[in-house]
Amino acid sequence: MPATSAELRQLAADADRAADAARDAAANAARDVTDTGLRVAFGAVANALSIADTVRDAAHDVRAAHEVSAAVLATGDDAACAARLAPLAAAAVSASVDALLAPHRADSVLFDVVLDAHAGTAPVLEADRAERSARTAAVLALRVADLVDAIAAAGQVAAAPASLRAGNSAASVWERRAVRLRVSAVAALHGLPEAGRWAEEWEYDMAQLPEGWAQFRWALSLRLHAPRTIRRAAVAKKRVPAPSAPPSGG
Amino acid sequence: MAGSDPRMTLQTLKVLREMVAAPTHSHYGLELVEAAGLPSGTIYPILARLEKADWVSSGWEDVDPSVVKRPRRRFYMLTGRGAQRARAELAAAGMTMPSVRPEPTGVSLPGRLRPLET
Numbered sequence: 001m002p003a004t005s006a007e008l009r010q011l012a013a014d015a016d017r018a019a020d021a022a023r024d025a026a027a028n029a030a031r032d033v034t035d036t037g038l039r040v041a042f043g044a045v046a047n048a049l050s051i052a053d054t055v056r057d058a059a060h061d062v063r064a065a066h067e068v069s070a071a072v073l074a075t076g077d078d079a080a081c082a083a084r085l086a087p088l089a090a091a092a093v094s095a096s097v098d099a100l101l102a103p104h105r106a107d108s109v110l111f112d113v114v115l116d117a118h119a120g121t122a123p124v125l126e127a128d129r130a131e132r133s134a135r136t137a138a139v140l141a142l143r144v145a146d147l148v149d150a151i152a153a154a155g156q157v158a159a160a161p162a163s164l165r166a167g168n169s170a171a172s173v174w175e176r177r178a179v180r181l182r183v184s185a186v187a188a189l190h191g192l193p194e195a196g197r198w199a200e201e202w203e204y205d206m207a208q209l210p211e212g213w214a215q216f217r218w219a220l221s222l223r224l225h226a227p228r229t230i231r232r233a234a235v236a237k238k239r240v241p242a243p244s245a246p247p248s249g250g
Numbered sequence: 251m252a253g254s255d256p257r258m259t260l261q262t263l264k265v266l267r268e269m270v271a272a273p274t275h276s277h278y279g280l281e282l283v284e285a286a287g288l289p290s291g292t293i294y295p296i297l298a299r300l301e302k303a304d305w306v307s308s309g310w311e312d313v314d315p316s317v318v319k320r321p322r323r324r325f326y327m328l329t330g331r332g333a334q335r336a337r338a339e340l341a342a343a344g345m346t347m348p349s350v351r352p353e354p355t356g357v358s359l360p361g362r363l364r365p366l367e368t
Contacts, residue, residue, distance in 0.1 A: 198294070201324035205280035205290075218283070218290045225291025230298050 140220075174216040181219035182206055188227035192234050198226075255335065256299040261288050263343055265296050266336040269306070269328050276325035297326055305332030 182202050189195035202222065209215045256262060264286040269277055277285075283293050300306040311323040328336060 194298075197324070200321045201279060202294075204321040204323050205278065205283075207320065208280050218280075221289035221291035222294070223291070225289070226294045229291075229295035233295065233298055233302065 172211075174212040178206065178215035178219035181216070181223040185219070185223040185227050188223075189231060192231065194230075194234070198230070254303060256296075256303040256305065258339055258343075261286075261292050262296050262300070263340060263345055264288060265293065265300070266305075267340055267345060269326070270333065270336050270340065273328050273333050276327045278323050278325055282326075300332065301326070303332075304329060305335060 185202065186195060186199040189198060206215055206218060209218055265282055265288070268282055268285040279290070279293055279297065282288075282297070283290050286293070288296075297306060297308070301308055305328065306326050307329050308324055308326045311325060313322060315322055
């Protein structure tokens with residue numbers, strides 16, 4: 001549990017390293033996505049080419065059937081014509097069916113490509129987010145380290161009660177900050193009927209965490225995001241159509 | 251009355267996946283923070299949205315805070331509609347459906363959140 005500025009600076013360095021690792025993970029994931037995407041795309045292209053070949057062959061068969069039919073009819077040999085036309089006609093029908101199915105197959109292949117692309121993008125986004133979080137944590141840790149240094153320089157730490165300086169004083173500092181953040185989060189819900197409910201719920205949940213840094217991190221995330229989103233949702237819930245304009249006076 | 255469906259994000263799906271894994275279990279916020287691996291600032295708004303959409307119901311732990319000397323715990327549980335829609339959304343997103351976990355014991359639940367005895 002970081003307590004001194006040196007520990008906080010170490011934490012900042014750790015967070016920076018984590019951010020680097022996240023960036024590498026993002027790059028790796030992006031490469032994987034690219035590889036996978038290309039592989040799938042090449043597969044799709046190969047399928048599309050194969051389907052196009054089938055359609056082209058079918059068209060050729062139909063043309064051949066017509067030519068043979070014309071030639072046979074020209075000889076007047078109806079029996080030979082029927083005998084030779086039968087397999088060609090079957091092939092033509094089969095080709096027509098293939099031609100009808102081809103666009104659907106192509107759609108299906110493209111749909112798979114899109115799904116794969118989405119599935120592959122998720123880890124990249126997660127890794128990007130992890131990097132941003134780690135960088136933010138690093139900056140925050142450095143700021144807090146500066147604050148701890150400033151307090152130490154001003155002699156405020158030395159002036160703290162002996163009970164705080166001894167034992168778990170660091171945990172108490174973080175716990176007090178966590179409580180302030182949680183109270184501030186509830187205050188940011190001022191005016192919402194459910195503010196009291198969140199206050200009690202958050203008080204219980206925070207108390208379940210180990211005192212100190214863990215509570216501070218929990219409360220910081222809560223303060224930064226929860227009230228704004230909850231308030232926005234509540235405002236959207238209350239939104240009603242605008243009343244009609246009052247009658248103009250005079 | 252059922253609200254409109256909540257906006258489906260990756261974070262919302264992660265929360266739903268944890269709740270679907272134990273559909274009759276009453277979850278609470280911090281537990282979902284840890285299970286879904288999401289920050290606290292994300293979990294509570296998601297729970298509020300799911301509750302507004304009637305996918306989740308919530309209630310207080312059945313204790314007297316003045317007796318137990320601590321605040322009450324707020325429990326969340328999937329509604330029938332929520333469980334059904336959550337499974338459909340998880341399947342549509344291609345997320346692995348978790349195997350149903352056994353019911354934890356030793357928690358005092360309010361009556362309306364307690365699983366039905368069979």
